[in-house]
Amino acid sequence: MILNINYRVVKMILSSLLREGTSEVHRNIEQSSFLKDLFRGKVSKDTYLKYLESFFYLYNELEYSVNLKLSDKNIEKLYFPELHRTKALYLDLIYFGGASFHPGPPTEKTIRYIDHIKKITEKETYKIISHLxxxxxxxxxxxxxLGGIIRKIFSLEKGFGDSFYSFPIGDVDHFKNTYRARLDSLDLEDFQKLExxxxxxxxxxxxxxxxxxxxIFASSPK
Ligand code: HEM
Known part of the structure; x- marks a missing residue:
């Protein structure tokens, strides 16, 4: 008897792979004591300023890498300048730190993350996708x-000190679906998706x- 086996090539859908594959690490990070405190409204202005500063440096590097590698077809497909946060974070830093505020040097862990972004930008550009x-x-x-909580803690008026959370993208859920569809349209081999x-x-x-x-910064004497 000849068995008629229908071999199907199961394609990996990148957006699902990333969502499902990171669900455990996502759950873990949700439990981090810094985020738990933030969600309970327990954050000082000094610590929040440090938070903004660290992420300002990170986005600055990430968005610099994206601009540098726009000739890469996959990076170009994920180019959504309306998502870029460097300027938004700078505005929030000025709001919380005052008009003459200058960011201090990046922290040790920020430098580690930034150095990693620099390394992959040069050698394995497509890996930037995961960080985006x-x-x-x-x-x-x-x-x-989180944006809602920060607005409440610091009694922010819309457009003042909350730029990090404000995206000019209309319906957020619709945009997220567009972004996922874009991820799924990238030209990648299955082994690259796993990477x-x-x-x-x-x-x-x-x-x-x-x-x-x-x-650690939050609990250290100032
Ligand atoms: C207590 C903190 C956090 C909460 C409550 C939270 C909550 C959520 C929720 C509810 C979703 C699903 C949204 C949807 O239905 O589309 C989500 C998705 C996501 N979160 Fe978080 N999150 C937290 C922290 C973080 C952190 C720190 C990161 C990364 C550094 C992160 C990265 C993501 C990503 C990438 C997704 C998209 C998953 C996907 O649809 O592929 N989250 N988060």
Whole structure:
């Protein structure tokens, strides 16, 4: 008897792979004591300024890398300048730090993350994709909840000190679906998608290190 086996090539859908593959590290980072404190409204202005400063440096590097590598077809497909946060973070730094505010030097963990971004930009450009995914989809998800809490803690008026959380993109859920569709349209081999999953886990780990460092800053005498 001849068995008629229908062999199907199961394609890996990048957005699902990343969401499902990082669900455990996502749960872990949600439990970090810095974020727990933030969500409970327990954050001083000094610590929040440090938080903004660290992420200002990170986005500055990430967005510099994206601009540098726009000739890469996949990076170009994920080019959404309306997501870029460097300027927004700078505005928030000025709001909280005052007009003459100058960011201090980046912290040790921020430097580690930035150095990693520099390294992959040169040698494995496509891995930037994972960092864009982790930061921007994170900002458009839990980040939006966080924005509401920050507005409440510091009694912010819309447009003043909350730029980090404000995206000129219209409906956020619709935009997130567009972003996921764009991820799924990238020209990548399956092995690269698996590498991107590992890189996204690494991105969570770098983010976690930055948050732990902020936790130490928050509890240190000023
Ligand atoms: C307590 C803190 C956090 C909460 C409550 C939270 C909450 C959420 C929620 C509710 C979603 C699903 C949104 C949806 O339905 O589309 C989400 C997605 C996401 N979050 Fe978080 N999050 C937190 C922290 C973080 C952090 C620190 C990062 C990264 C550094 C992050 C990265 C992401 C990413 C990349 C997604 C998109 C998953 C996907 O749809 O592929 N989150 N988060």
């Amino acid at each position: 995914y982790v930061r921007y989809l994170g900002d458009l998800s839990g980040g939006q909840i 991107l999953l590992e890189e996204a886990k690494l991105a969570f780990s770098y983010n976690g290190m930055m948050l732990s460092e902020l936790d």
